[in-house]
Amino acid sequence: MASVTVAAASMLLSGGYRSLRLTAAARALGISPSAIIKHYNNHVPSRCYRSSHNSNTILAVETNSSTIDAANLTATSSSESYQNYDRLLPCPSHKSPPRIEHLVVSEEGSVLEFICKALDLPPLYVSDLIQFGAVHYALVCPKPPPNATEEQIRTFKEVTDPSVLQKRTSIKGKTVREAQKTFRITSVDQFVEPGMYIRVHVHPKRFPRCYEIDWRSRIIAVAESYVVLDKPAGTSVGGTTDNIEESCATFATRALGFTTPLMTTHQIDNCTEGCVVLARTKEYCSVFHGKIREKKVKKLYLALAASPLPTGIITHYMRPYNMAPRLISEDFIKGWPLCQLEVMECRRVPWPTTFIQGKYCVEDCGWPSQDYAYECTINLLTGRTHQIRAQFAAYKAPLIGDSMYMPAAIAEMANPGLNPFGKYKKDFSCENEKETAVINWVAQHGKEPSVAIGLQACQISWDDGEHFYNAGLPWWRSETA
Structure with missing residues (x-):
């Protein structure tokens, strides 16, 4: 069987778009598609082709690139007309632009073959995406976003028409909403059928x-x-x-x-x-x-802030909106969850050196240069996403390197009242005026930090201290210990 696999792989990969039909051809030869891919991965130099989107199968696209040129492509030699495809692993040195493809399956078969045909991607690359967990499916296509085209909306209506759904045995016993729930695809051999939804993160976020x-x-x-x-x-x-x-x-x-x-x-x-x-x-x-x-788990944090904070409990309320940046209010707002932390200690420490900041890729967010920072020990009383970062920024003491919340803190200090939920918030004459102010406030925030900020989960314990563990030195102290 091994020799048959090698021969089949050589035949299938000998040129052109035949490689996109790898899975079907493998089945015809009685060979596992994964065996072909394994041989392909280990022995055969792969080739890539420019992406040409199939508008009949794509429901919606969120992409900054219509090709796979960001998949780390380099010409093999001047004499060859095709290009090398470097694997997702090891991690490429460059950062690819975001690209997410939303597809509706048009014919049954393997997920590998379908994605290769729909997006004109090499099978090896699609196999890697599946290994990364970058491909998801739902039995029934979810509702298109507001910016969907007429064609995309028409496709959605066609595949979700009740008369069509009634004929699909795979969704019997499920409500449409249940069938629209997405799951991660874990195998290149996974079977897909017409009407299924596939989401492909063509350029996964890398670490x-x-x-x-x-x-x-x-x-x-x-x-x-x-x-x-x-x-x-x-x-x-x-x-x-x-x-x-x-x-x-x-x-x-x-x-x-x-x-x-x-x-x-x-x-x-x-x-x-x-x-x-x-x-x-x-x-x-x-x-x-x-x-x-x-609440049997206790967490202590060390935060390196740009300004000092008073010791004691700090209270805010967080907007129940599952997207960054997280907005918080000093005043109670109905439906906004409570955010509380206790600053147990705040001591002055040297501002991290340029060398240390460079080593840990700590971003310069525009805070005025100074000699000292403030290391705070925090008892986290409620565990909200970005809670410490948002609460410290609201106190004009953003964390060093926090490229998302520090720019907003600087903007608010320069223009008090810019934050519609802050201490110096303005009175709004109508709801539209407030919504505009909120949008403007969100725009003052920056992007998520790429590597490190001044925050460490320094201690965790549970069961009344029966299990008790400390982290090592935080990065800002690692060169001075």
Whole structure:
């Protein structure tokens, strides 16, 4: 069978667009498509083709690029008319522009073959995207966004017409809403049928810092049911919607030589470093989630702020809008969840040197140069996304390197009242005027930091201190200890 696979691969990959029919041809030869791809990955130099979108299958597109030129393509030689395709791994040195494709399946077959045909992508690249967790599906196409074209809306209506859905046995017993729920595709051989929705993150978000870390040295503790990791800044705990390969859970699993993948029990921001608990079993994952719900888990943070804060409890209310930046209000607003933290200590420390900031890719966000920063020890009383970052910025003490919240803090200091939810908020004559002010306030915020900010989850404990762990020195102290 091995020789047949090699011969088949050579025949299938010998030229042109025949490689896009790799899966179907493999089945015709009685060979597993994954076997062909494995051979393809290991032995055959792949080729890439310019993307030519098939408007009959694409429902909607969110893209800044109509080609796969950002997939790290380089000419093999001046004598060849095709190009080399460098794999998603190792991580490329450049950053690709965002590109997300939304597709509706037009004919049954394997997901690999469908995506290759629809987006004119090499099978090897699509296989890598599936390995990364960058391909998702739903049995029934979800409703198009407001900016969808007439053709896209027409396609949606055609594939979701009740008379069409009644004929699909795969969705019997499910409501349309249940069938529109998306799931990650995990196999190149997964069967797809007409009417199914496929979302492809053609350029996944990358985490190059994963390859720079000595992961074994970041392990704080290994217990029977869990592992405690000192997470590096610039990494994702459990991955993102489009990348589960380059994550702390994946790299810690490999560093420890475990055969069963570690699982996330809680999150901290990509730009935050410090203590993270990873479960070794599904059972303990559920147990730890329960401890968090029952407030049996205590977390302390170190924050490096640009200005001093008073000790004591700081209270805000966060807008219930699941998108950054997170807006907070000093006054109670109905429906806005409570945000509370306790500043236990605030001490003056040297401002990080240029060398240290460069080493950890800490961004210069426009704060005036000064000699000292302020290291605060924080007891996090409620665990909201971006809570510490947003609350410190609201107190005109943004975290060093926080390119999202520091620009807004600077803008508010220069123009008091710019924040419609702040201390010096203005009175609005109508709701439209306030909405405009909110939009303008959001625009004052910057982008998410690429690597590190002045924030560390320095300590985690649970069960009244029975389990108690500390992180190492924060990055801003690592060169001066």
